[in-house]
Amino acid sequence: MKILVTIKQVPDTATQVKIAADGKTIDPTGITWIVSPYDEFAVEEALRIKEKRGQGEVVAVSLGPDRVKEALRSCLAMGCDRAIHLNDPAWAAADTLVTARALAKVIEQESAQLVLCGRQAIDDDMGAVTAQLAELLGWPCAYWIMEETIDADAKSVRAARQVEGGLEVFDLPLPAVLAAQKGLNEPRYPTLKGIMGAKKKEIKDLKASDLGGAVEPPQLSVVGLQALPPRPPGRIIQGDVPTAVKELVRSLREDAKAI
């Protein structure tokens, strides 16, 4: 069974982000890049499926500039068999739909039977590419999955999705798309052997022309980025606990009108 995992490289949340001179993108200097955490859950789950079945192939795919190679390398170090890098300036201003179109073409070319994605990329936070992939492919899709099992003859997957108030369990015929939620698993750390081995694994570069040509223009465009308006300075309430608590309750009621 061939499993494709879509991964996005994102700035580490702990690093500071600054707006670039164009006012629309972030300044890449000084940023530490990581694999989006939800995508690590997706990679881990794909590897577990392969290990459990004792066969299959796990392919990591990412769209983005040169730096993305490093993210793909760390997926290979975790245990993915090979990687595909969609790297073309034609995708520089990709929105979710442009991203999904490119990824869908790769999935078709690869004839993958299962696609695992993250719940959302933690930088742009659209949480949309996964559903859009499913739509473009005409496949079923389960969002925010907390557990999954593939049936013995790899015809369907049983997945539990997290919804408000509980879990809903469905059988999805394969091929299908699943979006990983935190709680699905605990991603492994690459071993030294894995890291060494990753250097020998293939990362295939694809250009827009390799996927059948012209990239359609984005449907959503960024007008500008702006810093958060600063919060008004807060107040540390002094005094012993009973006094401070009384003052807090009064302030919440009378000043902030929050209760």
Added chain:
Amino acid sequence: MPGAFWCIVEDDRNGSPKKVMAEVIGEAARLAPGRVEAVWLTDKASEAGLKQLGEWGAARVLLLENAAFAPYRSEVWVASAAELAGKESPQAILAPVTSRQREFVARLAARLGVGLAADSVGFALEGDKLVATRPVYAGKLLSKVTWAKAPWVATLRPNVFRPAASQPGKTASVERPTVTAAGALMKFVERREEVSTGLPELTEAETVISGGRGMKGPENYVILEDLGRVIGAAVGASRAAVDAGWRPHRFQIGQTGRTISPKLYLGFGVSGAIQHLAGMRTSKVIVAINKDPEAPIFKIADYGIVADLFEVVPELTKEFKKLLEK
């Protein structure tokens, strides 16, 4: 006349729209007065629910009632909604951020070949364009985005937009357009209900209490739940508390948990790591209780008390009780 602003109804699976729909309808009415339409895919709508949509200000309800719509499956919903959108040509399609709406409208936008602005916190009409504002990079920046063509598809973060006031007697015209319901690919197996805490749902609550590693153990969350019952708050947790196994993941607030935007957030023994802030920094009023005066959460808190939470919580519960009994 330009097309309508659709508001996709999120319901309680029991025939009634959720309260968050007042916010979606309220914002749609602000942007497109008189052109607000509620689109409801459900297996069964209640009369009271339809009435409520009218009172909130929907001029028209397009009711798609079919057993195939429950439980929600994206492939079934999208086929019917896209067919209706083809006939109706709405100008915008708005939905609240919930687990299913996030997936549904993304898939619908792909079917319609249009852009999507997820988790928006503000909208402005600029000429003949709609510009949405959405938090990005763990809420550290705001991104303004606009669409190349209609329908403009967006989801709205709960508790951010001003809800429409209910106007008794105001009614919507309810129509039941015929659309084909596509065959489902996904087969429903079961629903596993969570053990209810009896407290509000995290993403919908107007007040949220959050307990971090400072809670010291799972057994101590009862004091937060007691406080929650007094003030009608949901009780969430930091990732440190969830990873320690003290609370189930569904209670996690932050970048890899739920994003919340309550009127009031009260953090107890939460240090205020950037990933936690990502999930709660749009809260209107932030209160932090921490024994470390240097804890980063005090930087964004409106009110703080530097003290042992185990002394503060019972005292707070007592004082709120006094206040609310008045």
